[in-house]
Amino acid sequence: MSFKAGFKEKQKLSVSVKMEMKKLRWAMDGAFWDLDISTPRTLDGLSRPVPGDPLPLGISRGARLSRPKQIDFMQRFMAAPFVPSYAAAHGFSIQRVLTIPVAENWFGTLLGQFNLQRFLSSVKKSEGPPPDSASSWMQMLGKHLQDKSLYALSFCSDLLLTPNDTLLLSVESYGDEKKPRNKALFQHRFPKHNLSVEAVWPGLFVDNGGDYWDVPLSMSLDLATVASDSGASYHVCVHHNSGSPERVDGGPSEGIPASLLPGLAVKGAISFRKNIDLWRSNAPKLKMVQPFDIFLSNPHVSTSGIIGAAMTACFGDGVARSQIEDDDPQGFRGFSLQAPAVKSALLADVFASASISAQHGNFQRLFLDLTRFHARLDFPSGAKFLSGATHLAEDYFNSQKPNLEAIQDICPNATLSLQQQIAGPFSFRVDSKVAVELGNQNWNIRVDEPVFAIEYALQVLGSAKAVAWYSPKHQEGMIELRFYET
DSSP states (O other): OOHHHHHHHHHHHHHHHHHHTTTOOSSTTHHHHOOOEEOTTSTTOEEEEOOOSSOOOSOOOOSOOOHHHHHHHHHHHSOOSOEEEEETTTEEEEEEEEEEEEETTEEEEEEEEEEHHHHHHHHHTOOSSOOOSHHHHHHHHHHHHTOGGGEEEEEEEEEEEETTEEEEEEEEEETTSOOOEEEEEEEEEOSSEEEEEEEEESEEEEOTTSOEEEESEEEEEEEEEOOOSSEEEEEEEEEEEESOOEETTSOOOOSOOGGGSSEEEEEEEEEEEEEEEEEEOOOOOOTTOOOSOGGGOOOEEEEEEEEEEEEEEEEEGGGGGGOOOTTOTTSOOSEEEEEGGGTEEEEEEEEEEEEEEEEESOSOSSSSOOEEEEEEEEEOOHHHHHHHHHHHHHHHHTTOOOOHHHHHHHOOEEEEEEEEEEETTEEEEEEEEEEEOTTOSSOSEEEEEEEEEEEEEOGGGSSEEEEEEEETTTTEEEEEEEESOO
């Protein structure tokens, strides 16, 4: 079998895995399971949220197309010589990938990144008179191109051990003297489960405030049932951190998230999900016209609900994260057992979520044939909700003014998503969290972490899209390739 045929087989395998996990959403399923976050800060395009207690449960997105594969696909089939990305920390960059065949089931990729914004800035700041000839221009540009800080390089080895086992090894090196990043990832696909074993050094994490942290060594083992529309599912994760975390941007290492401190955490959760179709269109579709995305071709109104319980056993320096400060409204409120003498704790809580999704149009016509809306309300802590409801009931029966903190405790975390077709396969999408701040006298509603995106549906693949997104909060954006996501 030729390398080209082997590469196609690997693409088919990756797509088959994503077909089984087709209900994974871009931002909608990240409430409790903490999906990996896309970021241009690293060459592999990923970071992880700082873990919370007892939720979320670390990496759970399962198989996904790696960043080198995404760029290789866009180079081969979308005529994209370079793929751009932007981050306020280092500016506008372009990337390109070289695929290196090794065997039918093994290939490597060499991903190169060039910081275009830094290069143009250095040219503008050049001292001396401007070049007066083409050769002078070339000499000046060549001098600037010798700056190592303009470049970053990543080598990735992807080995298909069996049809269900994949081993990925990657090394990232940066010319501006950043620490090299290394990753080893093993994935196994069971009939109804996904297993991931990962080690990264250093591991990149992002907290709720948008700050990035490097953990010298982060290891995890993650076992989760394949996502389904309805029914029970469970999730088990073992996570170990080693070394002292550091702020990526070189700022003061104060306020280190306690869950990133050295230690071991064993987490488990079980949940039950139920989907209900309130309405689904039976109107015939246009004949002989393929939808731009087969998963977005059925107008409907549906709801879903999730209820579950989670437990965390943690050992090490991070045990302090389970301590509740009386003046901290974000403190853990669930069941907690601590053994400070041996630096261990046991935490447990329940959680729930309710969502509604509505779609108009079949995404077949050229204009205004797709409008989608999704709203989700998350209750990440049942104990916190029960505590707030109890206090409000006491205030009501005692004819007292309701306590604002109690009202805040029962307010869910809201996430909204809106998508509108612009023309043909192009659509605009915005996802955002909505926070209620009753303590703010000026404005009680706050839009948090909006993400704006232009999506281009790859009609020939059935359900795939190129997504160009930008996050104002993190001041970063990039172009990605996504399969079977709604």
